[in-house]
Amino acid sequence: MNGSSALLEIKEVSLTFKNVAALSRVSCSVQKGSITSLIGPNGAGKTSMLNCISGRYTPTKGKISMDGRELSGVPAHKRTGFGLARTFQNIALFRGLSVLDNLMVGRHSRLNYGLLASIFYLGKARAEETRHRERVEDIIDFLNLSAYRHQIAGHLPYGVQKKVELGRALAAEPELLLLDEPMAGMNLEETEDMARSILDINEEWDVTVFLVEHDMGVVMDISDHVVVLDFGRVLASGTPEAIQNNPKVISAYLGDDDGLYKGR
Numbered sequence: 001m002n003g004s005s006a007l008l009e010i011k012e013v014s015l016t017f018k019n020v021a022a023l024s025r026v027s028c029s030v031q032k033g034s035i036t037s038l039i040g041p042n043g044a045g046k047t048s049m050l051n052c053i054s055g056r057y058t059p060t061k062g063k064i065s066m067d068g069r070e071l072s073g074v075p076a077h078k079r080t081g082f083g084l085a086r087t088f089q090n091i092a093l094f095r096g097l098s099v100l101d102n103l104m105v106g107r108h109s110r111l112n113y114g115l116l117a118s119i120f121y122l123g124k125a126r127a128e129e130t131r132h133r134e135r136v137e138d139i140i141d142f143l144n145l146s147a148y149r150h151q152i153a154g155h156l157p158y159g160v161q162k163k164v165e166l167g168r169a170l171a172a173e174p175e176l177l178l179l180d181e182p183m184a185g186m187n188l189e190e191t192e193d194m195a196r197s198i199l200d201i202n203e204e205w206d207v208t209v210f211l212v213e214h215d216m217g218v219v220m221d222i223s224d225h226v227v228v229l230d231f232g233r234v235l236a237s238g239t240p241e242a243i244q245n246n247p248k249v250i251s252a253y254l255g256d257d258d259g260l261y262k263g264r
């Protein structure tokens with residue numbers, strides 16, 4: 001972990017759907033340079049929280065700010081401009097496009113030319129496209145996706161598609177990456193590969209990560225900080241070690257036969 005100030009600040013956020021309180025006065029923060037994980041049982045409100053941060057949902061109450069700038073009222077598609085990018089619980093790729101083109105789509109927030117410019121200022125647009133393409137190629141190499149560069153995303157194995165989605169989010173060059181269950185449905189080898197990629201993104205590319213994940217082995221191995229949600233409320237937050245030894249967390253979530261998380 002490289003920094004010590006909060007990049008993302010969540011203050012007293014509540015979210016209600018008709019008569020369901022998905023989030024109740026949730027406060028927590030994500031320190032710059034950290035990998036922070038949000039864990040909790042099914043239905044605890046984790047995805048709802050990510051959706052509030054990314055702008056998909058509007059909190060009923062409370063404030064979310066990034067680097068001191070409040071996100072309320074900023075539409076989801078403008079939040080990339082604040083340095084935010086995310087992946088989804090269910091893969092959301094352009095299945096008919098190649099890996100390279102999916103990453104180029106992820107880069108659209110950084111393109112300075114539109115369709116007209118690409119028609120009338122072909123040379124300029126082409127030069128910019130070359131620059132973006134080089135950046136995308138760097139990401140493809142970084143994530144070891146080179147062998148799949150020109151393959152159609154929808155035809156790739158599940159674990160590779162999840163990495164392509166990660167690459168697409170990374171293509172926006174975010175300061176904060178929101179990852180919703182990146183290891184879901186993966187085998188052990190794919191899980192370890194994904195965990196390594198997340199660590200590398202954090203350490204080598206200096207990207208802060210806010211992770212929702214059910215795989216406790218991964219969460220405890222790679223996180224600097226863990227926030228536990230239960231029934232839409234913060235049950236505990238602290239270092240992985242403190243969380244594993246927190247009696248409230250053990251009884252609500254992590255408990256096994258002798259009540260302790262044993263690692264992988």
Ligand SMILES: Nc1ncnc2c1ncn2[C@@H]1O[C@H](COP(=O)(O)OP(=O)(O)OP(=O)(O)O)[C@@H](O)[C@H]1O
Nearest residue numbers: 017020021022040041042043044045046047048049
């Ligand atoms: N769009 C929605 N409309 C109505 N209720 C919703 C909606 N999204 C979430 N909820 C409800 O909010 C609560 C929290 O759901 P959420 O998906 O955020 O939990 P979660 O912790 O991400 O669960 P999981 O681990 O199963 O993905 C649940 O009771 C869920 O049914």
